[in-house]
Every structure is written in structure tokens, then in C-alpha cells.
Amino acid sequence: MVYEEPGTLAVQASGLAKHYRGRAGTVEAVRGVDLRVTAGEVFGFLGPNGAGKSTTVRMLTTLMTITAGTARVAGLDVAHDPDGVRRRIGVALQEAGLDPRQTGRELLALQARLFGSTRAEAATRAQELLVLLELEDAADRRIKGYSGGMKRRLDLASALVHEPEVLFLDEPTTGLDPASRLTVWDEVRRINGRGTTVFLTTQYLEEADQLCDRIAIIDAGRIVRQGTPAELKAGLRERRGLAVDPTLDEVFLDATGRTRERVAGEVQEVTA
Amino acid sequence: MTTVQQANLLGGRALREGLRTPESLAPTLFIPVFFLVVNFGQAGRIFPSSTTDFLYGQTYAAFQLPSSLLLAASFGSAALYLVEDIEGGYFDKLRASPVSRSALVIGRLLAEGVKGVVITAVLLVIALPFGVSVASGVVGVVLLLVLTALWGVVFGGFMQLIALKSRSAAATNAGGLVFFPLLFLTPNFVPRELLTRPMEIAATLNPVTYVMEALRSLILQDPQWDVLTRGFGIVGVLGVIMVALNVRLVRSYD
Structure with a gap:
């Protein structure tokens, strides 16, 4: 690991901003975000649609230029x-980034080779990951025939080929059925258990509550809350004088001023 | 891992992609063969080989073959696959890897070059029953394959520029239609000196003319090095420009 001052930070952003020039003028998608993610934690990055979550992740993962501020x-x-950052991170974005015409094994082996593995090393690593993510049976089938859950697991596997220090997961369970979602949660816990820092964006508050050591809530391009789930709940309980701890949903709604609608199933989704 | 090794890996993947979608190759072969057959059928008797000096003793199909070769090399399917990668998120996956930005561009273009060689070879075989032979011999066949493939790389680079800029399959497809006017503003049916003055000026300004004339010289005559130098020079310069513009666009891609 090459973490420098302040020692154990896996992600550090200061005044991070992204502005676009559109036909209607300048759009400020991210407006001065400060983040400090400690190495080894699962950090949740929450926010309603269009709040700036994905834009922030794209800047942190080198996929988008930074308008202002710094990020390490x-x-x-x-x-x-x-390029140094790319060697140390794994990225699984909202849209599972897969090539439907390759097989799962080919995709993983190619990804490993692009990270510098030899042909033999890449084949071994691909096999390890296929076993680990229970994709062995489908390894030699073309990806276009995979289910949504399988694609998501393969995307996760492709982000892990080089054993990254920091793993960015942008809404990794969006669109998955509950069983697939739980499988991804298990994987995230297992990956984090091996020392990888996980930076996770999600719209599912239960997911954040289950997985994350600390969370930040972004709204309209600015961080509006940051802390452990327990701290955020306790803060709202104190402020409102509640008898019991509020849920993370209530913390989120308080922070963003959104309305809530319950979505059928075991996971609650908050929409703008 | 060097940029060349990365480009080879990505080129290999692009070739696999092409092999797994053989249906996309069908129009690449069918339309050029269609033009060859139709143009030869319509004008073959107007230009009999016995009395037409510019055919050097071959059939009119030999004169027409370069148009078909250029058309086949100008389908730019690589750019459409690139749009799929962009839309499906795989392009971002590659961009988030420590892959040289040049390799991201060159990988697909290498594959386009290999496809160009194969398609040219197939078209040469298809042209045999029409009385076509390559007068410049084995060296000429090799130069023919290389020049057509390089043109495929140039045009693929142009299409990739549209794909990277527009990120849209529709816009990329529409951009490909640019080639049709370029193909017809050439000495497509007769040599340049027989064109009307306005057409001759247009053909002289059109870079495709020099590639076509180089290909045609290889089929009809012994190697004409001045003509070949112009043809290879055009694809060389355009190739460098296309790769440079592509790399620049990928570097600033948000």
C-alpha cells in the first residue's frame, strides 16, 4: 500500500467540483465535496437521483475530469x-461494463492481462474468480446469455482481477432481485474482510445500513450529512427529541427534504 | 505491459467480436460484389478489353475492382462496436484500467486492418471469374492487400472519431455515408484524364482518387512506383491524423 499523509486514508477529496457547460448554461453537478474514507472501511455514498453520486465516483475513478478541488x-x-490510481482501484459502475460477445472467462482473462498478468497468470486468476463468484458453470458461455445477477457478479469479478486496494461500486444492486442483491452484499462483506476498502454508492438505505461503516449523503452536489449510521440516527433523534432511533430512511429524508414512497419487497427505495 | 502489447490484446478481442458476428460481414462483401457485377454488366461492352487502352488487356471488371475494394474497406463496423461498448459501459471499464489511451484506439484499428486484408483477399478470389488478374504479380497482391487494409484503418479511424464524439450508433452510421460522395468523386468509371473538367478537378482534390489509382495500377500494370507512393502517402498521412485525433479525443473523454 502506498497511502501517504494522513496515513490511513484510502480516499480523500477536498473541494471536489464538476461543472458542465450545457445549452442552458453551466450545470454544477458536484459543488465542493469533501470526503475522507479510511482504509479498510465500507463507505456508503447516498443521494437521490441526480444528486452527484455517480459524477463524484467518475471523478474519483479517473473517468471524468475534475473542474475544481483535489482528490487522492x-x-x-x-x-x-x-494511471497509478487505475492500477490500485477496481471499478464496477452502475451499468455492468461487460462485453456481451465474450465469454466470462475470456473477459476476466483479458482484464487480468491488461493489468499486466502473463497469459498463464491471467488464466489462473480468471478461474479463481469464476469459482469465487460461483460463475464456473457459465464461464465458457457468452455473456449476452447471462442473467442480471450473473452479469453483476461478473462485473464485480472483473473489478477484482488485480486485487485492488480500493473498490468503487456504483449502485451495484440496482435492478437485481432480492436473492441476487443478498449475494452481492455477501461478496462486498467478503471483499472488505480481506482488507479492500469499498466505496459504495446506493439508493437503497437498507443496503447502506447493512453494509457500511460510515456514510455520506449528497444532495444537489453537496454533502449534507456524514458519519456512521448510528451517529446519523442518534443526531436526528436528539434534534427531533424522538423516543426511539429513527431509521436511515428518516435520516435521508431529513437530510434531503425528499418525500418517501415504499416500494414493495424487502428493500425500501427513496426517490426524488 | 507496452502500448503495443495492449493494442494487440484489444485487437484480438475486436477480431473475436467480428468472428462472432459473421452477419455483420455479409453487407461488407455483398454490396461491393453487387457494385462490381452491376457496373461490369452495364459498361463491360462499352469498354471492351480489345479496344480500350486504359484496361491494359483486362476486362472492365478489373478497372472497377478498386472501387469495390475501397467500398468494402469503408464499412467501419469497428466504430459501431465501439458505440456498443460505450453504451454498455465496457468502454468505461477499459478506461478505468491502466491501459494506454493510444492502445484503446489502435486495438480496434489493428483489427480493422486484419479484417481489411481478409476481405480484400476474398474479393480478389470472387473477381477471378470476371477475368480479373493482378498484373503486378505476387508483390502487387501483397501491396494491394496492405493498401486496402490501410485505407480500412483510415476510414475506421474516421468512423471512430464520430463514434467517440457522438456516442450514438445512428450518428456513426450517418457519418459512414460520407464515403459515398467521396467514392463517386473519383475516376470511378474512367481514368481521370477522360473526366469532364469539373469532375476532374473534384477527383484531383479528393484523396480517395490517389488510393484508387494506386490500387488500379497494381491490378492493371506492373508496379507504378510514383502512383503507389502517392497512394501509400495519402493513407499514411491520413492514418497518422486519424490516430492522433482519436487519441486526443479519448484523452479528453468525460
Whole structure:
């Protein structure tokens, strides 16, 4: 690990901003975000649609230029050493980034080789990951025939080929059925258990509550709450004088001023 | 891992992609063969080989073959696959990897070059029953394969630019239609000196003309090095420009 000052930070952002020039003028998608994610934790990044979650992740993962501010990931400056950052991170974005014409095994082996593995090493690593994520039976089938859950697991596997120090997961369970969602949760816990820092964006508050050591809530491009789930709940309980701890949903709604609608099933979704 | 090794890996993947969608190759072969057959059928008797000097003793199909080769090399399917990668998120997966930005661009273009060689070879075989032979011999066949493939790389680079800029299959497809006017503003049916003055000026300004004339010289005559130098020079310069513009666009891609 190459973490520099302040020692154990896996992700550090200061005044991070992204502005676009559109036809209607300048859009401020992210407006001065400060983040400090400690190495080894699962950090949840929550927010309603369009709040700036994915834009922030894309800046942190070198996929998008930074308009203002600075970001360091795994100890390296994202703007000045993007290739160094890319070697140390794994990325699974909202849209499972897969090539439907390759087989699962081919995709993983190619990804491993692009990270510098030899052909033999890449084949071994691909096999390990296929077993680990229970995709062995489908390994030599083309990805276009995979189910949504299988695609998500393969995407996760492809983000792990080089054993990254920091894993970015952008809404990894969106669109999955409850069983697949639980499988992904188990994987996230297992990956984190092996020392990988996980930076997770999600709209599912139960997911954040279950998985994350600390969370930040972003709204309209600004961080509006940050802390452990327990701290955030206790803060709202104190402020409102509640008899019992509120749920994370209530914390979220308080922070963003959104309305709530319950979605059928075991997971609650909050929409703007 | 060097940029060349990365480009080879990505080129291999692009070739696999092409092999697994053989249906996308059908129009690449069918339409150029269709033009060859129709143009030869319509004008073959107007330009009999015995009395037409510019055919050097071959049939009119030999004169027409370069148009078909250029058309086949200008389908730019690589750019449409790139749009799929962009829309499906795989392009971002590659961009988030420590892959040289040049390799991201060159990988697909390498595959386009290999496809160009194969398609040219197939078209040469298809042209045999029409009385076509390559007068410049084995060296000429090799140069023919290389020049057509390089043109495929140039045009693939142009299509990739549209794909990267528009991120849209519809816009990329529409961009490909640019080639049709370029193909017809050439000495497509007769040599340049027989064109009307306005057409001759247009053909002289059109870079495709020089590639076509180089291909045609290889089929009809012994190697004409001045003509070949112009043809290879055009694809060389355009190729460098296309790769440079593609790399620049990928580097600033948000």
C-alpha cells in the first residue's frame, strides 16, 4: 500500500467540483465535496437521483475530469497520476461494463492481462474468480446469455482481477432481485474482510445500513450529512427529541427534504 | 505491459467480436460484389478489353475492382462496436484500467486492418471469374492487400472519431455515408484524364482518387512506383491524423 499523509486514508477529496457547460448554461453537478474514507472501511455514498453520486465516483475513478478541488485515491493524486490510481482501484459502475460477445472467462482473462498478468497468470486468476463468484458453470458461455445477477457478479469479478486496494461500486444492486442483491452484499462483506476498502454508492438505505461503516449523503452536489449510521440516527433523534432511533430512511429524508414512497419487497427505495 | 502489447490484446478481442458476428460481414462483401457485377454488366461492352487502352488487356471488371475494394474497406463496423461498448459501459471499464489511451484506439484499428486484408483477399478470389488478374504479380497482391487494409484503418479511424464524439450508433452510421460522395468523386468509371473538367478537378482534390489509382495500377500494370507512393502517402498521412485525433479525443473523454 502506498497511502501517504494522513496515513490511513484510502480516499480523500477536498473541494471536489464538476461543472458542465450545457445549452442552458453551466450545470454544477458536484459543488465542493469533501470526503475522507479510511482504509479498510465500507463507505456508503447516498443521494437521490441526480444528486452527484455517480459524477463524484467518475471523478474519483479517473473517468471524468475534475473542474475544481483535489482528490487522492490510494494515496495518489487522481489528476496527476491517473494511471497509478487505475492500477490500485477496481471499478464496477452502475451499468455492468461487460462485453456481451465474450465469454466470462475470456473477459476476466483479458482484464487480468491488461493489468499486466502473463497469459498463464491471467488464466489462473480468471478461474479463481469464476469459482469465487460461483460463475464456473457459465464461464465458457457468452455473456449476452447471462442473467442480471450473473452479469453483476461478473462485473464485480472483473473489478477484482488485480486485487485492488480500493473498490468503487456504483449502485451495484440496482435492478437485481432480492436473492441476487443478498449475494452481492455477501461478496462486498467478503471483499472488505480481506482488507479492500469499498466505496459504495446506493439508493437503497437498507443496503447502506447493512453494509457500511460510515456514510455520506449528497444532495444537489453537496454533502449534507456524514458519519456512521448510528451517529446519523442518534443526531436526528436528539434534534427531533424522538423516543426511539429513527431509521436511515428518516435520516435521508431529513437530510434531503425528499418525500418517501415504499416500494414493495424487502428493500425500501427513496426517490426524488 | 507496452502500448503495443495492449493494442494487440484489444485487437484480438475486436477480431473475436467480428468472428462472432459473421452477419455483420455479409453487407461488407455483398454490396461491393453487387457494385462490381452491376457496373461490369452495364459498361463491360462499352469498354471492351480489345479496344480500350486504359484496361491494359483486362476486362472492365478489373478497372472497377478498386472501387469495390475501397467500398468494402469503408464499412467501419469497428466504430459501431465501439458505440456498443460505450453504451454498455465496457468502454468505461477499459478506461478505468491502466491501459494506454493510444492502445484503446489502435486495438480496434489493428483489427480493422486484419479484417481489411481478409476481405480484400476474398474479393480478389470472387473477381477471378470476371477475368480479373493482378498484373503486378505476387508483390502487387501483397501491396494491394496492405493498401486496402490501410485505407480500412483510415476510414475506421474516421468512423471512430464520430463514434467517440457522438456516442450514438445512428450518428456513426450517418457519418459512414460520407464515403459515398467521396467514392463517386473519383475516376470511378474512367481514368481521370477522360473526366469532364469539373469532375476532374473534384477527383484531383479528393484523396480517395490517389488510393484508387494506386490500387488500379497494381491490378492493371506492373508496379507504378510514383502512383503507389502517392497512394501509400495519402493513407499514411491520413492514418497518422486519424490516430492522433482519436487519441486526443479519448484523452479528453468525460
